[in-house]
Amino acid sequence: MKVSYFHVAGEVPDTINGPDGPDAAVVIDVLRATTTIAWALHNGAEAVQTFADLDELRAEANSWPDEQRLLVGERGGCKLDGFDLGNSPMSVVPDTVKGKRLFMSTTNGTRSLHRVREVACVLTVALPNREAVAQRLINDQPEQVWMVGSGWEGTYSLEDSLAAGALADSLLAAGATVANDEMQAALALWSQWKDNPEACLRIASHGQRLIRLGDHDADFQRCAGLDQLSVVPTQAEQGVLRAVSG
Amino acid sequence: MKVSYFHVAGEVPDTINGPDGPDAAVVIDVLRATTTIAWALHNGAEAVQTFADLDELRAEANSWPDEQRLLVGERGGCKLDGFDLGNSPMSVVPDTVKGKRLFMSTTNGTRSLHRVREVACVLTVALPNREAVAQRLINDQPEQVWMVGSGWEGTYSLEDSLAAGALADSLLAAGATVANDEMQAALALWSQWKDNPEACLRIASHGQRLIRLGDHDADFQRCAGLDQLSVVPTQAEQGVLRAVSG
Numbered sequence: 136m137k138v139s140y141f142h143v144a145g146e147v148p149d150t151i152n153g154p155d156g157p158d159a160a161v162v163i164d165v166l167r168a169t170t171t172i173a174w175a176l177h178n179g180a181e182a183v184q185t186f187a188d189l190d191e192l193r194a195e196a197n198s199w200p201d202e203q204r205l206l207v208g209e210r211g212g213c214k215l216d217g218f219d220l221g222n223s224p225m226s227v228v229p230d231t232v233k234g235k236r237l238f239m240s241t242t243n244g245t246r247s248l249h250r251v252r253e254v255a256c257v258l259t260v261a262l263p264n265r266e267a268v269a270q271r272l273i274n275d276q277p278e279q280v281w282m283v284g285s286g287w288e289g290t291y292s293l294e295d296s297l298a299a300g301a302l303a304d305s306l307l308a309a310g311a312t313v314a315n316d317e318m319q320a321a322l323a324l325w326s327q328w329k330d331n332p333e334a335c336l337r338i339a340s341h342g343q344r345l346i347r348l349g350d351h352d353a354d355f356q357r358c359a360g361l362d363q364l365s366v367v368p369t370q371a372e373q374g375v376l377r378a379v380s381g
Numbered sequence: 382m383k384v385s386y387f388h389v390a391g392e393v394p395d396t397i398n399g400p401d402g403p404d405a406a407v408v409i410d411v412l413r414a415t416t417t418i419a420w421a422l423h424n425g426a427e428a429v430q431t432f433a434d435l436d437e438l439r440a441e442a443n444s445w446p447d448e449q450r451l452l453v454g455e456r457g458g459c460k461l462d463g464f465d466l467g468n469s470p471m472s473v474v475p476d477t478v479k480g481k482r483l484f485m486s487t488t489n490g491t492r493s494l495h496r497v498r499e500v501a502c503v504l505t506v507a508l509p510n511r512e513a514v515a516q517r518l519i520n521d522q523p524e525q526v527w528m529v530g531s532g533w534e535g536t537y538s539l540e541d542s543l544a545a546g547a548l549a550d551s552l553l554a555a556g557a558t559v560a561n562d563e564m565q566a567a568l569a570l571w572s573q574w575k576d577n578p579e580a581c582l583r584i585a586s587h588g589q590r591l592i593r594l595g596d597h598d599a600d601f602q603r604c605a606g607l608d609q610l611s612v613v614p615t616q617a618e619q620g621v622l623r624a625v626s627g
Contacts, residue, residue: 146536290392293562316539316586323573324566340562 136272136311137279140299140318143243143286144250151281152253158277160251161268161302162259164285165294166341168244169368170261170358171207171224176378177264177366179233183207183376185245186238189215196238205232207239212341212348215240224357243285248374251283257370260302262332266362269305271379279314280306293324293339294358297332300325301361333359382518382557383525386545386564389489389532390496397527398499404523406497407514407548408505410531411540412587414490415614416507416604417453417470422624423510423612425479429453429622431491432484435461442484451478453485458587458594461486470603489531489538494620497529503616506548508578512608515551517625525560526552539570539585540604543578546571547607579605 139157141147150156163169172183181203186192189208196204206218207227214221220231222241239245251257256277260268272280282302284295300321303313313319328335336342336359345351368376385403387393396402409415418429427449432438435454442450452464453473460467466477468487485491497503502523506514518526528548530541546567549559559565574581582588582605591597614622 142537291388291563291566293565296562296566313584316542317537319539319584320537320542320566320570324569327569327572338559338565 136276136306137314138282138303138306138311138318139280139314140282140284140303140321142284142291142296142317143289144247144283145289147250147281147283151251157254157279157281159256159258159272159275159280160254161280161282162244162247162251162257162285163261163282163295163298164241164244164247165261165298165358166336166339166345167222167224167354167358168239168241168285169259170263171222171227172259172368172376173261173264173364173366174224174357175227175232175237176368176376177364178227178229180227181234181236182371183237183239183368185248185374185376186240187245187249189240192238192240199236203235205235205237207237209241211242212345223354225353243287247283247285251281252370252373259368259376260298262298262301262359262361263357264364264366265298265301266305267365267367269302271367272306273309287341292341294336294341296321297324297328297335301329332361382522382552383560384528384549384552384557384564385526385560386528386530386542386549386567388530388537388542388563389535390493390529391535393496393527393529397497403500403525403527405502405504405518405521405526406500407526407528408490408493408497408503408531409507409528409541409544410487410490410493411507411544411604412582412585412591413468413470413600413604414487414531415505416509417468417473418505418614418622419507419510419610419612420470420603421473421478421483422614422622423610424473424475426473427480427482428617429483429485429614431494431620431622432486433491433495435486438484438486445482449481451481451483453483455487457488458591469600471599489533493529493531497527498616498619505614505622506544508544508547508605508607509603510610510612511544511547512551513611513613515548517613518552519555533587538587540582540587542567542570543574543581547575578607
């Protein structure tokens with residue numbers, strides 16, 4: 136297994152859907168989309184369907200029974216008007232999400248999911264389900280794994296790189312090899328912060344942005360909580376993620 | 382002093398020449414342009430003039446006395462046809478470069494120099510003159526310092542990030558603060574590899590490329606040799622770098 140990491144959707148090579156492309160793609164948006172996806176599916180959501188475009192999201196959600204849907208949307212760290220939930224992993228508790236489909240759009244995470252949507256196996260990872268995703272990949276042994284971060288409006292993010300390093304650390308222990316420079320650097324980042332990932336999330340520029348918005352301590356704790364969930368969000372059809380146990 | 386790092390020219394924000402832009406820009410191309418520039422100026426070259434375009438390079442060089450010029454050019458790690466030297470820091474010995482102007486174009490490094498050319502203070506750094514450049518910045522105390530890597534054909538490179546981390550490490554010890562996520566990650570990289578930077582250069586994808594071309598051991602040693610030179614390559618006029626002692 137060879138593992139590569141690309142910081143943002145825009146840096147994913149155009150070879151992604153060709154013969155040199157990956158057998159598995161893993162999307163990362165630590166603050167907070169893929170953390171929220173993991174917790175929502177763990178807490179019993181039927182699926183999470185992601186959208187880059189808000190009009191498409193509303194049209195698709197409207198075709199769904201009212202009591203079985205939730206609109207989840209965030210821009211710039213704040214909940215969208217008319218939506219049921221923002222992007223906080225604290226909000227997707229069982230009473231709220233059980234049996235429902237989440238129609239989700241976020242500032243950055245959905246772009247990366249869209250970019251990799253045609254890869255044979257598409258997963259999402261965050262720190263809480265890092266080991267579950269690692270075990271799935273170790274079992275499946277895809278030849279090429281591409282991790283794709285989400286970043287902030289097209290630029291590099293520290294926290295996604297941290298999680299890429301965390302996942303790679305588990306994969307390398309099981310014999311995987313590093314296939315690009317971005318992956319090497321992410322491993323160094325994980326090596327430096329693995330004993331206190333929350334501190335890394337808090338110094339990251341998007342962490343600083345959330346701190347300025349206020350009242351996100353529980354979010355930080357949840358987003359930094361390593362290896363707590365066994366759920367592996369897996370693309371079942373394009374744009375639709377379902378829970379599979381790791 | 383606030384220090385930021387951008388992986389490649391293409392990631393440098395368009396605010397670079399506005400009021401929020403940097404007071405100093407530091408260009409990095411460890412393998413091998415900025416290492417070669419440092420050694421050439423240390424060894425007595427009159428100046429290094431850089432070009433993105435080869436026709437412009439030839440036209441400008443032709444206006445210079447034959448015995449006072451050297452054409453330095455590389456594409457894909459190999460010397461360009463009709464040029465005097467490739468991009469090796471081993472080739473710019475005193476007997477070859479003393480008193481001469483080097484007209485230089487390289488695959489990646491010259492793009493980043495071009496991108497920052499209008500900043501008030503433009504320096505180049507590599508591992509051999511890391512501390513000299515740090516001391517210059519500590520003396521001058523620019524408010525905002527932007528480091529810009531060169532990468533490989535527009536993508537991230539490990540070795541430039543390593544040197545960005547090395548320079549930042551010295552600046553932070555003198556009171557500078559980190560201003561973006563890329564800089565934080567570069568510091569983690571330096572922290573991991575500072576006792577053996579040559580090993581980091583060798584695992585980098587461009588290092589692997591040079592190893593495949595063969596016979597680059599002396600280059601690796603020279604490019605990884607930390608704090609050996611006191612020269613600070615400084616832009617004197619657009620595109621022209623001259624030696625200033627740190």
